[in-house]
Amino acid sequence: MDNTVEERLLGSEAEVPTDLKRRIWVESKLIWRIASPSILSRVTAFGMIVVTQVFLGHVSELDLAAYALVQSVLLRFVNGILLGMSSATETLCGQAFGAGQYHMMGIYLQRSWIVNVVTATIMVPFFIFTTPLFRLLGETEAISVASEEISLWFIPIFYSFVFAFTIQMYLQAQLKNSIIGWLSSFSFILHILLSWIFVIILDLGVAGAMGAFNIACWLSIVGEFVYIFGGWCPNTWKGFSTAAFIDLWPVVKLSISSGVMLCLELWYNAILVLLAGYMTNATVSISAFSICLNIVAWEFMIVRVSNEIGKGNAKAAKFSIKVILCTSITIGVIFWALFLAFGNKISYWFTSDEEVAEAVSSLSTLLAFSVLLNSVQPVLTGVAVGAGLQGIVAIVNICCYYVVGVPIGILLAYVADLEVQGLWIGLLCGVLMQTTVLSFIIWRTNWDDEVKKASERLNRWYLDSPEETN
Template sequence: MERPGDDNDDDRTVPLLEPTHGNKQENEDAEEEEIGSLGRRLLEENKKLWVVAGPSICARFSTFGVTVVSQAFIGHIGATELAAYAIVSTVLMRFSCGILLGMASALETLCGQSYGAKQYHMLGIYLQRSWIVLFICAILLTPIYLFTTPLLIALGQDPKISAMAGFISLWYIPVMMSYVWGFTLQMYLQAQSKNMIVTYLALLNLGLHLFLSWLLTVKFHLGLAGVLGSMVIAYWIPILGQLAFVFFGGCPQTWTGFSSAAFTDLGAIIKLSLSSGVMLCVELWYNTILVLLTGYMKNAEIALDALSICLNINGWEMMISLGFLAATGVRVANELGAGSARRAKFSIFNVVTTSFLIGCVLFVIFLICRGSLAYIFTESKAVADAVADLSPLLAFSILLNSVQPVLSGVAVGSGWQSLVAKVNVTSYYLIGIPIGAILGYVLGFEVKGIWIGMLLGTLVQTLVLLFITFRTDWDKQVEIARERLNRWYMDENGRQRNSRENP
């Protein structure tokens, strides 16, 4: 339920959170009077949005740029190396990234809502709990990287490409481990709107990776090992910088040092993390299935190379959408934690509209450019022609991606991960992939058929999430957020109290 005067940060709810009573209409009228005109509301909301979205988009562009720079250098080493890199980066890394990022999104929900409720010290405790859960998960994922070659061969992939992928995957083990700290630190910082430090480090590191890749491959002729070695360095330097920022005074309100409280309530954190993991996993693995199905086709090397380039171009646009996903999660979580259903709804409307307009512009640009961008990644005319043929589907993917991740951000901010996981499984795996397989293999449309089917699955998921979002009772969501925060609240001495106790 909403409270009059919510726009004043000093008057926001503090732990423990008490339900509000009184006339709802009076509360809404008072809040409306404070907020003012629609233009002013939009201006205020966009300031809050871009404080998180701007740095988040820049950081994701820079981080994704590390992958693209690596692919550009590897693409000029050889076609087999490029195809193997496509499988590892798109299949294996998307698999582990989906699990770790999904599980880390539980931290995004908890940190965002706790910060909105001024339970500041709880952010540091939630961060440490996520480190424990994600590190154990990363250890369990390591054998996949150790046995990549036999796994891919067992799945029917080309033996030559599988052998090269096995070599590349070993270099990706430290990259995967970096995600444990990278994902969690970014979510912890952006919940406080302190993610500019992430941007600075990521931009600096992208330039360093570009220089090191050129130095090690062109000057020192280290080939594939040179590119991959530079990539490992590129992933770890920002993490060390972020840890230094947090540990040495960058977050005095939310980081009070290591605490034994991090080892309590792990069962509840694991449960929410698993729901979050399933929600994002099935989403991020969707393109992985596209790559795997492509690998079974005739002339798989050219098809994989073309598809890899398309997915990387699509990935650039996805960095914008993921930046909005992060910002949406933070804005919705902050407002639910602060007890404002009205501002939570308004933030959703604003970010969906903004992201969709950007997607429309990019849709037109990529339709015009078509396959000309392929020559950044390859010298093969056959691969470039294949990319040009797939460009219309790429443009429609970009348009859908401008809305769908934002709706996932609403789910993260609200704590709906379990519900959205069911929607994703139904839309993607019971609708999208079966239709794609029929179009691709039975009707002979090959890669284009598979992609069309998967686009239909994404469209269904987007429409369902839109329906859920606009039919939601946001006052009830405020109460759910309050109950969750009170249930897991601990005071600064590590003592746990329930919602029936007085603060």
């Protein structure tokens, strides 16, 4: 990495290149150095969910539908809460690193662990009483009963999310997340191997598929602990501290606003999966809709706004947004074209059931446009997280998803009799409206004001490092 990039990453006052091509080149190098390991981590982490779905799809159609329901509703519910609350770690660590308050990053990480472990424990009953919960929601008896065995296997998995999400954001803020990419890639390969051995060779069915999932998830977490505690983050990790229990309430408030923002987005998909369960052929509808959601969720992009805001660099933050948007849209257009050309063949990767595969294929065109739209929306959400605008985005999500998207999906699915296609059109309408509103909000945002707010927040929560105290 050249000196200019290194200096900007470390928050120096080095002069930023004035030539536009040079600025774009430097910004792109920064983005991809940060983004590549994170993209790899998210793709492989979500890939483990999809791989498990693939192996269960070849066990039985009922197990596939039960897994799809638990994963798309309950796991997405908890995942939304934990990922959203962990985005507070991204905001605080990113801004602390930009401001040079390195030792505070380890304290913020520990505070996030405390808050998220308590939150995850509150969620456990949902996975213990899955059958009566799905009966109450009106799902079929067979799927409700089959889902209970699968849901219990998910409890250790979502506890691993507590550490996976927060550690990734902690390391990403200081440009040390390459280790996450390596660990997640190794875990993903191991997961495929274990799934094949447990399900295909040993014929362990659901227990084999979910057991492989658990082993792979926790293996990467152990590796991350070794990396942090082993001395590879000397400036930001000073050991466990009682300071982690101080000023928890501000972290809780920021975590809650972050959690609500992301939950409203992820629950939107979960509600539509539930609605698919009320259709004539519930098993096929749930499986097809879940497969399509998982394909769309594989596309991901991040933005490094929080570091520039922490350094007091509003101009660089705005330039970063422009570069990452252009990059992400370009990628989205490529995938949009690929899905238009080959979308009807993708379904056979996930299931050998012809009826489910045909249902997925019928959504291939809508799926292509979802991928295109998804190349913009995550970037805008990432900008909001970096700037600490989670509360505003939560309100936008309520209006766009639940006032617009869900009602349109219900009308088209049940009144216009479009079934799964109708639900997906409703989903698209909600995401399109959210993207439009967020684009307007970010365009109107005064980034100089956001820099001032970030500085005030960091100074208010600042604690002396052990070296400064001594």
